[in-house]
Amino acid sequence: MNELSLTVKDVLARETFKHAKVIAGRNGLDRQVRWSHVLEVSEFSSLVNGGEIILTTGIHLQLDSATQLKYIKQLIELDVACLCVEIGYYVSEIQQDIITLADAQQFPIVVFEKAVKFVDISQDLHTVIINRHYEMLSKLDTLSRRFNQLSLMPNGILKILHELHSLFNQHVLFISDEAKSYYYPLESTSWKHSIKEFLSEKPTQKLDQDIYIVDDQPFALFSINGLGQALGYLCLHLPQETADEFAFLILDRASLAIAQILLRNRTIQERNQFNEDEFVRNLLHGRPVEQEDIQSYLPTKSPNTHYRIFVIQLDTNESTIDENSWEEIRLQQSMMIRSVFKRHSFFPAISVTRNEITIIASFIASGKHVKDINHFTQVAEQLTGMDDNTFFNEREYKFGISLVHHNHSQIREGYKEAKRVAELKQKFAFESDFYDDLGIYRLLLLLNEQGDLEHYVDDYLQDLMDYDKKTGGNLFETLRIYLECGGSKKETADRLFIVRQTLYHRLEKIESIMGENFMSPLNRIALEVAIMAKKVLV
Numbered sequence: 001m002n003e004l005s006l007t008v009k010d011v012l013a014r015e016t017f018k019h020a021k022v023i024a025g026r027n028g029l030d031r032q033v034r035w036s037h038v039l040e041v042s043e044f045s046s047l048v049n050g051g052e053i054i055l056t057t058g059i060h061l062q063l064d065s066a067t068q069l070k071y072i073k074q075l076i077e078l079d080v081a082c083l084c085v086e087i088g089y090y091v092s093e094i095q096q097d098i099i100t101l102a103d104a105q106q107f108p109i110v111v112f113e114k115a116v117k118f119v120d121i122s123q124d125l126h127t128v129i130i131n132r133h134y135e136m137l138s139k140l141d142t143l144s145r146r147f148n149q150l151s152l153m154p155n156g157i158l159k160i161l162h163e164l165h166s167l168f169n170q171h172v173l174f175i176s177d178e179a180k181s182y183y184y185p186l187e188s189t190s191w192k193h194s195i196k197e198f199l200s201e202k203p204t205q206k207l208d209q210d211i212y213i214v215d216d217q218p219f220a221l222f223s224i225n226g227l228g229q230a231l232g233y234l235c236l237h238l239p240q241e242t243a244d245e246f247a248f249l250i251l252d253r254a255s256l257a258i259a260q261i262l263l264r265n266r267t268i269q270e271r272n273q274f275n276e277d278e279f280v281r282n283l284l285h286g287r288p289v290e291q292e293d294i295q296s297y298l299p300t301k302s303p304n305t306h307y308r309i310f311v312i313q314l315d316t317n318e319s320t321i322d323e324n325s326w327e328e329i330r331l332q333q334s335m336m337i338r339s340v341f342k343r344h345s346f347f348p349a350i351s352v353t354r355n356e357i358t359i360i361a362s363f364i365a366s367g368k369h370v371k372d373i374n375h376f377t378q379v380a381e382q383l384t385g386m387d388d389n390t391f392f393n394e395r396e397y398k399f400g401i402s403l404v405h406h407n408h409s410q411i412r413e414g415y416k417e418a419k420r421v422a423e424l425k426q427k428f429a430f431e432s433d434f435y436d437d438l439g440i441y442r443l444l445l446l447l448n449e450q451g452d453l454e455h456y457v458d459d460y461l462q463d464l465m466d467y468d469k470k471t472g473g474n475l476f477e478t479l480r481i482y483l484e485c486g487g488s489k490k491e492t493a494d495r496l497f498i499v500r501q502t503l504y505h506r507l508e509k510i511e512s513i514m515g516e517n518f519m520s521p522l523n524r525i526a527l528e529v530a531i532m533a534k535k536v537l538v
Contacts, residue, residue, distance in 0.1 A: 005246060006033045006129055008082045008108050011053060014128075016121045019114040020084065024099040028106035031081045032245075036125045038118050042071070050079035053125065055118045058091035065095055072098055075107070082108040088115060136246055143167075143250060147257035156261050157182045160254050167250065168236060174224075174258060175199065176232030188237075195219065195235055200343070209248065211238065222251045224259050231262045266335070273334055273350075280351035280360060284309075286412040294408065299347040301408070304366045308376065309402040309414035310341075312357040312383070313422035314395045326354065333357060333392075340382050344375045358418075360411060371404055373434060380433055398425040399433040420445045428535050444533050453533050460530035463513050475513070478506045483528050487519060 009029040012020060022029070034051030041047075042060045054075065061068055075083055085091055094109060102109045143163075150159040157174055161184040164172045171188040175181050175195050183189050194215045199207075207230075209222050222234040234255050236247075279293045299305055330352045337357065341348040347362040361379075365372065380399050400422030402414035417435040424430050424441060435442070447453040464476050478496060485491040493503045510518065517523060 006125075006132060007031060008033060008053070011082070011125065012110070014124060016116070016124045017110075019112055019116060020110045021113060022108060022110050023094055024102035025082075025106050025108035027103075028082075028108045031108065033081045033125070033129070035129060036122045038122065042067075045074065045078065048075075048078045048080060051081050053082045053084060054080055055084050055086075055121060057086045057088065061091065065097060068095065068098055069101065072101055072107070072109075076105050080107075082110060084110045084112065084121075086112045086116065136249075140246075140249055140253065144253045144257075147254050148260075151257040151261050157258055158184065160257055164236065164250070164254055168247070170239070171237035173235040174232055175235055176224075176262075191215075191217075191219075191235070191237070195221075195233070199233065207233070209251075220247065220251060222248075222255050224255045224262065226259050226263045226266070231259060231266075234258060273331070276349060277351045280349050280358060283360065283408070283411045284351070284358060284415040297349045298360070298408070299362050299364075302364075304364050305362060306365060306370055306404050306406050307360055307362040307411075307414070308404055309411065309418040310359040310361050310376070310379070311400040311415070311418035311422050312392075313398045313400060313419070313426065314355045314357075314392060315397070336386065337383070340379055340386070343382075344379050346375070346379075358415065371436070373401075373436070376401055376434075398422045400425070401434045403435050424536065427538050440529060440532060441536065444529070444536050447533075448536050454537060457530050457533050457537060460526055461534065464510065467509075467513055473509075475506060475510050478503070479510055479527065480531050482507070483524065483531065 007029065008031050011017060011033055012022065012029070032051055033053055034049075035053075036055060037048065037052045038055045039047065040056055040059050048054075061071060072083070085094065087093070094111065099109070101107075146163065147160055150156050150163060153159055161172045161174060161182055165184045171183070171185070171191060173181065173183040173188055173191060173195065175192065181192055181196075183192060191214070198212070198214045207221055207223055210220070211218050212221050213219075218238040218240065220236040220238055222236075223230045224232045224234055234251055236251060275293075276297050279289055279297050281287075282289050334350050334352050337352075337359065338348050338350055341359060341361055345363060349360040349362070351358045361376070363375070380401075383399075400418040400420065402417035402421075405411070405414045420442075421430075421433060421435050421438065424438070424445065425433075430438075430441075432438075438445070444453060447456065461476065464479065467473060468476050478492070481495050482489075482492045485495065489500060489503055489507075493500045496503065514527075515523075518527065
């Protein structure tokens with residue numbers, strides 16, 4: 001696929017180079033030539049873009065070896081294609097240490113043993129380069145139309161990969177978390193796992209379009225983008241760790257055609273998002289649903305199929321987003337969240353509203369793995385890592401994850417469990433996202449829903465809080481810390497940053513208000529529960 005690229009080897013075959021001789025860097029003759037430049041100055045870094053053939057008489061070069069080595073090293077660093085030196089009045093020979101360096105760096109050095117006209121060489125090369133550039137544009141336009149035609153055909157992605165294979169004669173794959181992966185030829189499937197593993201190591205990072213090493217082999221990875229996210233990657237195996245500009249232009253046109261296919265498919269899929277959203281909301285609120293919808297949106301029920309409800313609770317600040325913008329945001333959120341859950345082997349059914357995102361996250365497990373939380377924890381971490389202040393529209397959010405359930409009839413209860421966790425985290429810094437870890441708070445939340453919790457707190461703590469309010473004291477905080485320290489006066493005084501005499505005085509006051517047996521086992525448990533309940537009521 002390099003017939004339109006001009007290499008140093010191609011240049012040396014031109015009539016204008018009939019008196020040229022390669023004296024170093026023969027292994028670099030496949031370097032691409034983008035232009036030619038006559039260079040007769042010693043300070044040239046701002047004059048070189050890379051890919052040029054440099055023509056010089058050496059008038060600017062000093063005779064000492066160190067200066068000439070520095071000159072060659074700078075050319076190599078600037079990615080010059082080749083150096084052509086006219087042997088004559090200013091340069092009589094190329095020194096051996098320069099030849100050694102050029103050979104090691106595969107940097108071609110060519111000498112003209114007879115006087116030549118640099119203007120003739122430049123004119124000839126520039127004509128060739130410009131003509132090939134026009135040929136490249138023409139071929140690129142033809143390929144673009146071809147890719148667009150293939151994108152309108154059934155199984156268009158595979159057909160585009162087949163076309164790329166015929167152009168490059170290399171393995172080519174399309175890898176995506178959400179869409180089906182494709183590869184051509186058939187043996188290219190051997191690379192699918194390695195590339196997916198490579199991409200999974202960078203789950204929140206959109207890779208630049210560049211060459212990457214996968215299992216010690218170079219691949220050009222081209223991100224296929226749409227709706228503000230990477231929809232997948234077009235992957236071309238390369239025979240070496242370089243690729244010319246034309247190859248990347250071809251991949252760019254192919255990726256655009258694949259993106260059109262994906263977006264069309266995604267549009268069809270997301271038309272169903274409204275139906276899925278309504279189905280999920282009906283399940284969450286215990287409303288009847290059609291059996292056909294259950295089969296469409298949830299995995300087939302089996303003894304090893306389970307689920308948790310995953311709630312993302314967003315703050316309730318009034319949003320200034322208009323309806324059209326909101327629909328786009330909702331679409332992006334549902335697509336990206338679905339991709340994250342699928343990546344961790346879940347079967348998600350999703351509902352997205354302005355203030356809440358709810359996922360019925362089904363999974364297959366057995367034995368001790370049923371209650372394993374690692375995959376859910378990884379999902380939460382990845383969603384947090386994705387948040388760049390735009391994914392959740394710059395709003396605060398809390399996660400809540402239900403117990404493991406098996407029957408669809410328990411979805412409503414699982415939803416309540418997940419919401420209780422998220423709402424509790426809104427009130428104070430409860431560390432876990434899982435309903436499994438709520439402990440006594442499970443009972444307190446139920447009592448609060450029944451309206452009995454406030455009376456319980458009043459019965460045990462109201463007198464103490466009234467005293468603090470009246471006197472500006474801090475007996476409640478002293479009692480809380482004292483109970484957390486298991487009745488240790490020294491530890492309590494240290495945590496409150498007070499002397500023990502002050503603590504003794506406060507404890508005497510607490511005893512006078514609450515009774516001398518306030519630290520008896522039953523009373524102590526009741527007070528600890530009441531203090532926890534007060535957090536729930538905040």
